[in-house]
Amino acid sequence: MFNESVQYLKDSDDAVTKVLVGGLLVIFSFLIIPAIVLEGYMIRVLREVSEGDTEAPMFDEWTELFVDGLKALVITFIYLLVPTVIAFVFIGGGAALANNSTFVGGFVAVVGSVLTFLAGIAVWYTLPAALVRFAEKNTMGSAFEYESYLPILRDRDYATGWLIALAVVVVAGVVVSAIAAVPIVGWVVGAFVAFYAHVMVAFIYGTAYAEADEHRLREGPEVEEGRPAV
Template sequence: MFNESIRYLKDSDDAATTILVGGLLVIFGFLIIPAIVVEGYMIRVLRRVSEGDTEAPKFDEWTELFVDGLKALVIAFVYLLVPAIFAAVFIGGGAALSNNSGVLGGLIMALGALLTFVSGLAVWYALPAALVRFAEKNTMGSAFEYESYLPILRDREYATGWLIALAVVVVTGIIVSAIAVIPLLGWLVGVFLGFYAHVTASYIYGRAYAEADEHRLREGPEVEEGRPAV
């Protein structure tokens, strides 16, 4: 899976053009619309990979990319509301109570920090699957049909793919930080490398989801909940 993900964009017919356009969109992401288009492109990657298409998509049909990207950001925002609410209620509430009761306020803040961390990790793990499902069904509601993709989250292939994608992101971040010391050139290289890593991670998510779903369908109703991740 890892080797294929690295070659996914590099071996496509329009690799140079796609990387150039993607990097430029990231550079101008502060204008918001380019950043949304990039997210739409990632949804297109998830859709094609989950369907078994091995060719990286092009930047075309820009309106569709923008709409898909906007929907993906809304989905992500809704998912992130859970840890945000925990942080606001418990950590914020604990901080307010600490003025009157330092011990109680500290305990509530500690509980809030734990709940925020656990829920944030859960969202980080589940969100890629939710976005793949949205990409497949092309409806925002499908991203919140938890019972439909819960077996995917419990499958070993999805868990493995998620960890590989995490490694790609972490290693890329280290490389980008290392070359950032080169004035201007380091920053530019980092931007394009970051886009490439984003596409690579999206490929891994889409492939892991598809393989986990294939296991669920192949193994039949007796193991409807999928293979355990551990």
């Protein structure tokens, strides 16, 4: 899965053009609209990879990219509300209780921190599947149909793909940070590397989802018990 993700963009038609456009979108992402379009492109990658297409998509139909990207950001925002609310209630509540009891306030804050961390991991694990589901069905509501992709979340291949994607994110973050340490030139080069890594991650998520979904369709309801993630 990792090797295929490296080759996915490199071996596609007009790869240089795609990397050039993607890198420029990263560079100008502070203008917001390029960042939304970039997110829309990742949704297109998720959609096409999950459907078995091995060719990286072109940057075209810009309005569609923008709309898909905007919807994806809204979905992401809603998912992130869960750990945010937990953090606000427990950590904020702990800070308030600390005025009356340092022990109680500290305990509540620590519990809140743990719950926030666990909720954050759960969201991070679930969100890629939700975005692929949205990409496939093209409706925002499908991203919240948890019962439809719960077997996928429990599938071993999805869990493996998620871990591989996590490793790519970590390594790419280190590489981009090192490159960006070089003023001007490093920032520009880092943007193109970041785009390439972003596409790799989207490819891995889409592939992992597709493989898990194939198991679900082939094995039926038994996939929940027959192919656990752990």
